[in-house]
Amino acid sequence: MLIRPAVASDANAIWGILEPIILAGETYPLPMDTSREEALAYWLSRENAVFVAEDNGEIVGTYYQRQNQKGGGAHVATCGYMTAPWASGRGVARAMCSHSLDRAKANKFRAMQFNFVVSTNARAIRLWQSFGFVMLGRLPVAFLHPTRGFVDALVMHRHLFDTA
C-alpha cells in the first residue's frame, strides 16, 4: 500500500471512490445527488491536504487532512477518509488513518478530531478506537440514515502530544 499526495490527474479515480459512498448516503453528511464537480470541490478544497492510497498501482482510497478550526483552534486536525467499496477488507482505511496520524504529528498538530462519525458506521468506529480515538460526545439523532432513519453521530478525538 502506497500513500502519496493526490495530484490533479487523480481526480477521476477520487471521484470513482467518492461517488458510490455519497450515493449510498450512509456515512457522510452530503446530499446523495452531489455532483462530480461539487464532490471534488469539497474533497479537494484548498484547505485540505489530500492523499490517495494505491494498491498495485490502483487507487483504492483517499483522505484529506486540514485544521479543524482556524485561529485559536488551528492546532487540532480533522480528516475524512474514503475507501473504495470494492477494496474493502484490505486494510486501506487502517493504512490511511496511520498515515494521517503521522502526518498530523509531523505538522505539529496537538490532536485530531472527527466531528461527525455516524453511529451506525460500526466498522469505522472500531477502527478509530483501535487507534486510540475516544468519543467526546454523542450528537443525538443528528443524521438521517437512508434506511435506519434518524441515528446519532459521534465526536471522536485523539491527543497527539502530552497536554501537560
Place this chain on the structure above:
Amino acid sequence: MLIRPAVASDANAIWGILEPIILAGETYPLPMDTSREEALAYWLSRENAVFVAEDNGEIVGTYYQRQNQKGGGAHVATCGYMTAPWASGRGVARAMCSHSLDRAKANKFRAMQFNFVVSTNARAIRLWQSFGFVMLGRLPVAFLHPTRGFVDALVMHRHLFDTA
C-alpha cells in the same frame, strides 16, 4: 430591539462588530489578523442566513444561521452570534438567540448545535443554558486563548422538536 435580515448596505456595521471581537481572539476560532474582506466572506457566506439587531436605529449585533451539516445532517441548525462590545448588557445576544430559535423552528430544523463554544466564555454559556442548551461534549484544550493559554471548547445542543 429590532432583528431583521441583513442587507448589503449593512456590511460596514457588521464589520464594525466583527472586527473588535476577532481582534480580541477570545471567543471565535478565527485568526486575529482576519481582514475585513475575509471576515465578511465568512460571516456573509451564501450558506448563511444573516440577521442584524438594531437598537434605536443602531446596529448592535449580528448572527447567522445555517445547516450544520448537509445531506443526512441538514436537519440540524447552527448559528454564530456577535454583539457589539459597546452594546454589551442590553440583552442583544438574548434577543438574537430567541430570534434564531424561532427562525430555526419556522424552517423545520429539529435541533440547534453550537460546535465550538470556548469554555472561558462563561457569559455565553450561561445564556445558552438559559435557553435550554446542554453540553454534549467537551473538546479538551481545543482553543488557544490569547491570555489563558489552551482551554477547552464545548459542543452545545438543544432539540427543537420531540425526538420520538
